[in-house]
Amino acid sequence: MVLDGKELSGQVKTQIKNDVKTYMIKPCLAVIQIGDDPASNVYIKAKEKACNEVGIYFKHIKYADDVKEKEVINKIVELNNDEYVNGILLQLPIPEKYNTERIINYIARNKDVDGLTDINVGKLINNKKCLVSCTPQGIMELLNHYNIELEGKNVVIVGRSNLVGKPLISLFLNRNATVTICHSKTKDLQNHTTQADILVVAVGKKHFITEDMVKDDAVVIDVGINREDGNLYGDVDFDNVKKKASHITPVPGGVGPMTVAMLLKNVNECYKKMNTSK
Ligand code: NAP
Numbered sequence: 001m002v003l004d005g006k007e008l009s010g011q012v013k014t015q016i017k018n019d020v021k022t023y024m025i026k027p028c029l030a031v032i033q034i035g036d037d038p039a040s041n042v043y044i045k046a047k048e049k050a051c052n053e054v055g056i057y058f059k060h061i062k063y064a065d066d067v068k069e070k071e072v073i074n075k076i077v078e079l080n081n082d083e084y085v086n087g088i089l090l091q092l093p094i095p096e097k098y099n100t101e102r103i104i105n106y107i108a109r110n111k112d113v114d115g116l117t118d119i120n121v122g123k124l125i126n127n128k129k130c131l132v133s134c135t136p137q138g139i140m141e142l143l144n145h146y147n148i149e150l151e152g153k154n155v156v157i158v159g160r161s162n163l164v165g166k167p168l169i170s171l172f173l174n175r176n177a178t179v180t181i182c183h184s185k186t187k188d189l190q191n192h193t194t195q196a197d198i199l200v201v202a203v204g205k206k207h208f209i210t211e212d213m214v215k216d217d218a219v220v221i222d223v224g225i226n227r228e229d230g231n232l233y234g235d236v237d238f239d240n241v242k243k244k245a246s247h248i249t250p251v252p253g254g255v256g257p258m259t260v261a262m263l264l265k266n267v268n269e270c271y272k273k274m275n276t277s278k
Contacts, residue, residue, distance in 0.1 A: 001247045003142050003221075005254040009261035012141070013054050016261075016268050020055040027271035028057040029087040029113065029263070030079050032072065034094040035065035039227075044091055050260045056267055059085070065095045072098075073106050080108040086274055087113035087267040092163070110273060113266040116162060124167060127174045131266055136167040138258025139200065139221055140175075146247060148198070148219055150175040156192050158182045158209070158235075159202030164223055168200060189213070207237040217246040223255050 020027060029051055031044055044060060051058040061075060079085045088111045090104055104112075109119045115133040123130035143150065155177040159165040165181055172179045182192050193199055193213040201209050202223035214220060224235025234251030242248045249255055 001146075002242070003146055003247050003249045003254060005138070005142055005249060005256065005258040008142060008145050009138075009257035012258075012261040012265060013050070016056075016264050017054040019268055019272075023271070023275075025084065026055055026057045027086045027267050028059060028084055029089065029267045030059040030061060030085050031089050031091055032075065033060065033062045033091045034067060034072065034098065035063075037093065040091045040093075046260060047263060050264055051267075054264055056264060069098055069103065072103055076103070076106040080106075080111060083274070085111065086271040087111055087263075089114050089263075111270055113263060113270060114163075115167065115266075121162075121167070124170045127170070131270070132171070132262075133163055133167045134262035134266065135164050135202075135223060135255060135259045136171055137262040137265075138255055139168065139223070140171050141262065142221075142249065142255070142258055143198075143219070148247065150177045150198070153177045153197040154180070154195050155198045155200070156180045156182065156196035157200045157202070158186075158189070158193065159200075159204075159223070161202060164202040165200075172198075201235040203235045205235055206233040207235070209236040209241065211237065211240040211244055214241050214244050216244055218244070220245045220248040221255065222249050222251050224251065225256060 031047060033040060033044060048058045079088050088107045094100055104116050105118055107117055109117050112120050112131050115131040120130045124132060155172045157165050157168050160181050160183045169179050169181055180192055182189055190213045194215050196215060196218055198219045200221040204224055206226040220236055220241055222234035222236040226233045232252045238250060
């Protein structure tokens with residue numbers, strides 16, 4: 001069965017749009033960009049389009065790649081203090097000369113819609129309510145929607161990025177799954193992946209996971225987005241793996257749309273919190 005992220009993300013967006021219609025003042029997402037990374041430009045456009053669809057105001061702050069770190073931090077502080085801004089996101093990656101972690105940690109924890117500040121990461125580890133990174137949250141939403149049981153399952157995650165792999169460890173652990181995380185230094189990867197009841201792949205290499213690396217009836221979640229000749233490919237060899245898997249996400253149309261929907265959801269949640277706590 002194909003897990004349809006496009007369809008589910010549409011449902012989430014409709015819900016948010018209906019919420020936003022009832023607000024006197026529109027929620028606002030501020031996205032900070034440093035440099036002119038082509039992939040970032042595409043992702044920012046997609047976020048802007050999604051915000052427009054549901055009625056969230058989109059603020060794009062773009063700096064040249066020679067901006068002083070202090071200037072970016074000052075802007076974040078200004079946005080933190082702006083009562084009309086509900087979510088703040090630093091579009092990643094930023095040029096290497098900047099300290100990504102330091103900049104991110106200036107974002108107020110209640111506006112940190114990417115869930116990347118130390119405080120939100122720590123809360124997630126301790127299973128406390130917090131803002132959770134959008135891609136991992138979107139994956140959990142898909143699994144929940146299709147009633148996929150997690151308790152006691154062997155979950156294998158390939159890829160340990162702060163944005164995807166690491167938050168997933170806590171999200172699955174908090175649901176009583178047994179979690180293994182693999183990365184480029186993992187020995188005999190296939191030995192791990194073939195143990196997975198649920199296999200999540202976030203590597204960034206086209207068709208990296210082949211049929212022989214997947215157990216019969218596994219649930220396969222493909223996070224990868226690889227562009228080649230104008231087409232998008234996942235990290236999983238979809239056509240062959242789908243014959244073996246019980247459930248699988250397509251690329252495009254799986255995790256990608258869910259990520260954007262969870263961003264809108266996070267902005268909406270931040271908005272509601274800010275406007276009920278006054
Ligand atoms: P990343 O930061 O580049 O991390 C890639 C991970 O893959 C690293 O942990 C790396 O291990 C691991 N890896 C690389 N080669 C490997 C190998 N041969 N065997 C096992 N592990 C290997 O990537 P990311 O930001 O998580 O993104 C991963 C992919 O997902 C990309 O294609 C990205 O575009 C896509 N993505 C999609 C969405 C979405 O919404 N669908 C969101 C975010 C990312 P080391 O840690 O040892 O280097």
